[in-house]
Structures are given as structure tokens and as C-alpha cells.
Amino acid sequence: MKRLQNKIAIITGGNSGIGLATARLFCDEGAKVVIAGRRAANNQQVIDKIRAAGGEISAVQADVSDMEDCKKIIKATIQQHGRIDILVNNAGIGDKHMPINACSEEWYDTVCKIDQYSVYYMSKYALEHMEKAGKGSIVNVSSIGSQGVAGISYSAAKAAVNSMTKNIALYYAATDIRCNAVAPGPTPTELNTPEQFATFHQEFAAACAKHIDVTLPEAQSEDQAEAILFFASDVSKAITGQILYVDHGTSLY
Numbered sequence: 001m002k003r004l005q006n007k008i009a010i011i012t013g014g015n016s017g018i019g020l021a022t023a024r025l026f027c028d029e030g031a032k033v034v035i036a037g038r039r040a041a042n043n044q045q046v047i048d049k050i051r052a053a054g055g056e057i058s059a060v061q062a063d064v065s066d067m068e069d070c071k072k073i074i075k076a077t078i079q080q081h082g083r084i085d086i087l088v089n090n091a092g093i094g095d096k097h098m099p100i101n102a103c104s105e106e107w108y109d110t111v112c113k114i115d116q117y118s119v120y121y122m123s124k125y126a127l128e129h130m131e132k133a134g135k136g137s138i139v140n141v142s143s144i145g146s147q148g149v150a151g152i153s154y155s156a157a158k159a160a161v162n163s164m165t166k167n168i169a170l171y172y173a174a175t176d177i178r179c180n181a182v183a184p185g186p187t188p189t190e191l192n193t194p195e196q197f198a199t200f201h202q203e204f205a206a207a208c209a210k211h212i213d214v215t216l217p218e219a220q221s222e223d224q225a226e227a228i229l230f231f232a233s234d235v236s237k238a239i240t241g242q243i244l245y246v247d248h249g250t251s252l253y
Contacts, residue, residue: 013091027055169241185247
């Protein structure tokens, strides 16, 4: 029996990086997956590859920083599948390690709308349907940056994700609706390529690096996907409100 057989799962930011690895794994485990992403061409490439491998997947072109687009994702999933068993709030952007005195108000808002507000929007509207079913699992993708070892906007947004995770879990603790988070450490994705790193605030990035062990191996997107699968599946049915750091111990430094 596959671990997500016939489960209906939404994965935001599912067309690249950790989201893509999660979509592949979920389909391999029997889930019917809906990915949400802003780039229609990327969405279609993922659909074509996963369907060719036998997975059941569809996509909604959407910007999760927009509340109406989040509603659109939920509505499309319900129209197609009739329910939502799993929500993976994965969509996010990095903030280039901007410290408070280098971070504009506009950049702060941009990062928080995508990395924080999207989790609120998607969870709120998915929970309306999970409540009707009396069960469901939300998995938020946080970061070791939630400990402050990133730019001001990213650190704030991911710390909020951790708090929202626990707050949702607390409210639904007496039910079969669960909420947990995976907090990746350095993981090779398109958000932290050498080209992207060149745009970071180098002085503050170096300061943050003094508080984590950057000599340890990097986790891979597939490692993060396995952790997300654990929380999404019934294997973790007694676990809620937890933050799982997947970072080879990087943040224990």
C-alpha cells in the first residue's frame, strides 16, 4: 500500500526545487497532486514529466501572495477532486540576506506576502474543507532562517510560519486535522545558486554564516520531500505542532 494512496494534495511552488521533489514523491506514493505556481510553462513541464511516469497531477497558475489566487487554487482543487487531504505550503522566495538597514519597505512586504501571508491564505481556505471532512494535514515549509540567520524579512516571515504552525495545531489538536512544519537548512535550489548568491548582501550573509555550521553537507530537495511526506502521511497521525529541522545539524552550531 502506498503511503498517500488516493490522497488529494495541494503543493504550492510545486514546479521547482523542494516543491517539485515533493510533487514527484507524492505521486509515486499514490497521491493525486495539484501544484500551484506563477509560471505556466514550468507548471506544464512538471505535469508532462510526472504524467509520463504514471503520476496523477494537475496545475493551477496562481500567485500565492494574492488572496484571490489562493481562493482560486482551493476552488479548482475542490471542483476537480471534491476534497483536500493535504496542503503543503512550500512557495517562497529568499530575501538576499538584507539586514534591516538595507531592506526597503517594499522588499519587506514582497517577501512577507509570499513567505508568510500565503501560508495564512492557503491554510485558512483549505481548512474550511478539511473541517467539513473532519481530517487533513497541513505541512508548512519553514527554514533555519526562522532563527534569525537570514535577512530581516525572511527571518520574520519564517518565524511567523513556525508560530502559525503551532497556533493552527493547537486549535485543531482535538481533531484529526494536523499542522506541522519542515525547516530546511541549505538546500540546492534555484533560490540559492551562485548567481543568486552574488546578489545577496555579502556582509550580512557572512555575519549569519558565523552562527551556522556551513561546513556540513547540504541536504537535498529529496531529503526535504521525504520529511514533508512523513508529516503528510498517516505515519505521523499522532504528531502535530512540530517543527522538523532538516539540515544535517547545520543549525546546531
